[in-house]
Amino acid sequence: MIEAQGLTKVYGSKKAVDGISFSVQPGRVTGFLGPNGAGKSTTMRMIVGLDRPTAGTVTVDGRPYASLRSPLAEVGALLDAKAVHTGRSARQHLRAMAATHGIATTRVDEVIEMTGLQTVAGKRVGGFSLGMGQRLGIAAALLGDPRTLILDEPVNGLDPEGVLWVRNLVRYLAAEGRTVFLSSHLMSEMAQTADHLLVIGRGRILADAPIADVVAAATRQTVRVRSPQATALAEGLAAADVQVRAVSPGLLEVEGRTAEQVGELAAARGLVLHELTPVTGSLEDAYMNLTADAVEYATHGTPDGGTGADRAPELVDVLSATAGSTTTSSTTTSSTTSTDGEAR
Numbered sequence: 001m002i003e004a005q006g007l008t009k010v011y012g013s014k015k016a017v018d019g020i021s022f023s024v025q026p027g028r029v030t031g032f033l034g035p036n037g038a039g040k041s042t043t044m045r046m047i048v049g050l051d052r053p054t055a056g057t058v059t060v061d062g063r064p065y066a067s068l069r070s071p072l073a074e075v076g077a078l079l080d081a082k083a084v085h086t087g088r089s090a091r092q093h094l095r096a097m098a099a100t101h102g103i104a105t106t107r108v109d110e111v112i113e114m115t116g117l118q119t120v121a122g123k124r125v126g127g128f129s130l131g132m133g134q135r136l137g138i139a140a141a142l143l144g145d146p147r148t149l150i151l152d153e154p155v156n157g158l159d160p161e162g163v164l165w166v167r168n169l170v171r172y173l174a175a176e177g178r179t180v181f182l183s184s185h186l187m188s189e190m191a192q193t194a195d196h197l198l199v200i201g202r203g204r205i206l207a208d209a210p211i212a213d214v215v216a217a218a219t220r221q222t223v224r225v226r227s228p229q230a231t232a233l234a235e236g237l238a239a240a241d242v243q244v245r246a247v248s249p250g251l252l253e254v255e256g257r258t259a260e261q262v263g264e265l266a267a268a269r270g271l272v273l274h275e276l277t278p279v280t281g282s283l284e285d286a287y288m289n290l291t292a293d294a295v296e297y298a299t300h301g302t303p304d305g306g307t308g309a310d311r312a313p314e315l316v317d318v319l320s321a322t323a324g325s326t327t328t329s330s331t332t333t334s335s336t337t338s339t340d341g342e343a344r
């Protein structure tokens with residue numbers, strides 16, 4: 001377990017990490033998210049003793065990194081994959097690390113195989129591609145078979161097979177009861193890899209919760225409902241705490257009622273439904289909303305004028321808009337509920 005208390009790092013006039021407290025639990029993958037310059041790398045460097053906190057403490061399994069007796073066997077870290085002697089081969093690099101930490105040479109061959117580096121293990125690291133360098137960094141992190149893994153952007157530069165491999169690897173390591181803490185800017189990848197999220201912005205914690213809770217709290221939950229009797233349905237749904245938007249003829253977006261509630265109302269009124277889908281926001285939506293005020297290096301919109309965030313669109317009362325409900329319906333009520341929303 002990694003535990004931080006009031007962890008702070010100040011560089012000159014810049015507070016890179018601003019008194020954060022958190023714990024990264026074993027047995028699950030914890031994702032570390034935040035905009036550029038949010039303080040992720042600084043936090044990770046402080047965990048492994050590469051940066052000294054200005055204030056506060058951080059421990060791994062109850063001890064500061066500097067006091068760990070065999071650090072590689074306790075914490076494996078990938079912080080800067082380029083921080084390798086470029087004249088050495090991958091095997092020489094790993095053997096040198098193993099030799100200085102009392103790790104058996106056989107383990108070097110094991111991690112070379114685990115990371116798919118067999119064919120290039122004898123080649124100079126200087127000639128490695130970005131992805132091969134990442135694999136070597138991960139091999140080095142795994143060398144001591146550590147209980148805690150800290151990986152800064154591990155999938156950076158990896159091909160799709162490599163990305164999938166890292167996902168499966170970290171999930172497997174967490175399932176073995178290890179502590180896994182990793183950062184990534186790839187939201188879709190994080191959504192598939194992490195169980196728990198720590199989101200920071202401008203050095204402060206913005207969210208610390210299971211991934212589903214982060215998404216639920218930071219995005220709108222709506223219900224997409226398609227009906228040939230959309231106007232009648234919208235009338236039935238009308239209430240102060242419900243917003244109904246006509247997306248297109250016969251298609252409504254409902255906020256303030258669950259799919260079950262919409263389906264039951266339709267059934268009670270004998271209205272036909274052709275689709276009833278709970279829609280959850282994506283992790284990317286949640287992230288953009290959470291960090292909207294914490295982005296230091298912002299660009300100004302995308303060519304389509306958006307920022308990518310799940311900005312709540314103007315919800316209009318369908319009764320005053322052209323709902324375009326076609327009334328070719330039969331009177332049979334049928335409702336289908338897709339439970340597979342758009343999250344993750």
Ligand SMILES: Nc1ncnc2c1ncn2[C@@H]1O[C@H](COP(=O)(O)OP(=O)(O)OP(=O)(O)O)[C@@H](O)[C@H]1O
Nearest residue numbers: 011014015016034035036037038039040041042043
């Ligand atoms: N050695 C340093 N000297 C001065 N400022 C630094 C140093 N290291 C980091 N910073 C500053 O501290 C802040 C946090 O940087 P950090 O690298 O931790 O962010 P990050 O969240 O990892 O960003 P990115 O996603 O871009 O990697 C930034 O404003 C950065 O410029």
